Amino acid sequence: MQAHQGEGESILLLVADWGLSSLVPRGTITYEQGPQRSIIDLVLTSRGLGKRMTQCRIHPVEHGSEHRAIETTFPSDATLSLAELEDTASYLRRQYHRAIRDAKRRHWREFLNNTDTIWKAAQYLEPGE
Known part of the structure; x- marks a missing residue:
């Protein structure tokens, strides 16, 4: 596990440089494979657009993938x-x-x-x- 230490730093810098925020609610399980579960998937947007979001959730229909589809809705x-x-x-x-x-x-x-x-x-x- 230590071999991967610090690999996410470039993504964090990108998020900070562009002023992005995550729309997926904290703790949402987006990856499941057998007993393993993770919150590894991201939906990033500008803070202004993020404030306009009306919904961001796991799509209720399973599509046979270990990654769950994320449904995000904005007002027209x-x-x-x-x-x-x-x-x-x-x-x-x-x-x-x-x-x-x-x-x-x-x-x-x-x-x-x-x-x-x-x-x-x-x-x-x-x-x-």
């Missing part, structure tokens, strides 16, 4: 058109993926700069590289 807003919502969602999706890509790159550089793990990194290289 007649002031925004569907094209505006799609444009905003597309922009935010690109920003999110860029942030994830940057965090992975930063994590990889930190990994390579750590002299204790450089030999582990060498295992990923092809012979002769």
Whole structure:
């Protein structure tokens, strides 16, 4: 278990940098496999949008997966058109993926700069590289 210590730090930094908050109620079981249960799934949003949420819960219908579907509901807003919502969602999706890509790159550089793990990194290289 200690091998994974600190791995969530980049996600926590992303959440803090973007001012995100979780919509899933604390303690909600979102993963079940046999006797194992966990609250590992996240639904993150801006605090402003989070305040407008009317419901976030486990979907009542089982779909055969160990991960439970999460149903989130927001009131409809007649002031925004569907094209505006799609444009905003597309922009935010690109920003999110860029942030994830940057965090992975930063994590990889930190990994390579750590002299204790450089030999582990060498295992990923092809012979002769």
